[in-house]
Amino acid sequence: MIYTVTFNPAVDYVMHAREMRTGAVNRSSREEIYFGGKGINVSVVLRELGIKSRALGFTAGFTGAAIEHGLADMGIDCDFIRLPEGFSRINVKIKAQDETDLNGQGPDIDDASLDRLFDKLGSLTAGDTLVLAGSVPKSLPSDIYERILRQLDGKGVRAVVDASGSLLLNVLKYKPFLIKPNSDELAEIFDADIKDIVDVEMYARRLKDMGAVNVLVSMAGDGALLINEHGAALRCGACRGTVRNSVGAGDSMVAGFIAGCERGDYEYALRLGTAAGGATAFSDGLASRELIDELMKQSEAR
Secondary structure, three states, rough: OOOEEOOOOOEEEEEEEEOOOOOOOOOOOEEEEEEHHHHHHHHHHHHHHHOOEEEEEEEEEEHHHHHHHHHOOOOEEEEEOOOOOOEHHHHHHEEEEEEEEEEEEOOOOHHHHHHHHHHOOOOOOOOOOOEEEOOOOOOOOOHHHHHHHHHHOOOOOOEEEEEEEHHHOHHHHHHEEEOEHHHHHHHHHHHHOOOOHHHHEEEHHHHHHHOOEEEEOOHHHHOOHHHHHHHHEEEOOOOOOOOOOOHHHHHHHHHHHHHHHHHHHHHHHHHHHHHHHHHOOOOOOOOOOOOOOHHHHHHHOO
């Protein structure tokens, strides 16, 4: 089973407007509502690809109930922990002449609720996959990912970590199956000026030497690079299309790669991950199976 963890889920309220003026009343031309959070995004795209997962994390208040019901209606298996106080955050995203985001803070996670998450994670067994993605709320210890992987160490659980900075570096000693920095995060980790693909590969190999089994680097318009468990460097060019959305593309790439790994073929997994990331970037919401399949054919034609 694949498990995803979203510490701070959100209701994403997307408003489209012809223009946005501060200090004035603005009216939208249309709106959309999505249920978001990096782990949730992975679960949603896995479902599009026909792969089952279970979404874990924390919800609170009426917005948390809406997230749980909405995901259940989408066919996502949810096992969230309900927090005793607060409400799950609302992120307002205004798409006008520029894109403006106003993201909520979210509820505090108390120690008892965090212990309940560790109890759930304790039931994972060999062959299961755990996806840890994104930053963590300020109410949690900064080493929370490290603590989770320490608990699972030696159990044969495949860990996928999509994070940046020390949150990522501190888990490498537990040999996560996959990490997915983007090229900017790679530069930040090593305080380096990354000029070309040669630099990307060099620093990706450093992360592998530090413990990661597979290192997948997303490079926006330059596609993606994978250093796989055997040390081979595989590259996939970016898909062609008009970018409409930057939210969730990296999560979609992770989902596509995980789904592709079910075939035991890293080249296929890289292509599927790149197609899933592109499908989200070219959509208003997350990737659809139809568009992923279309972009996979585009990739095959190269």
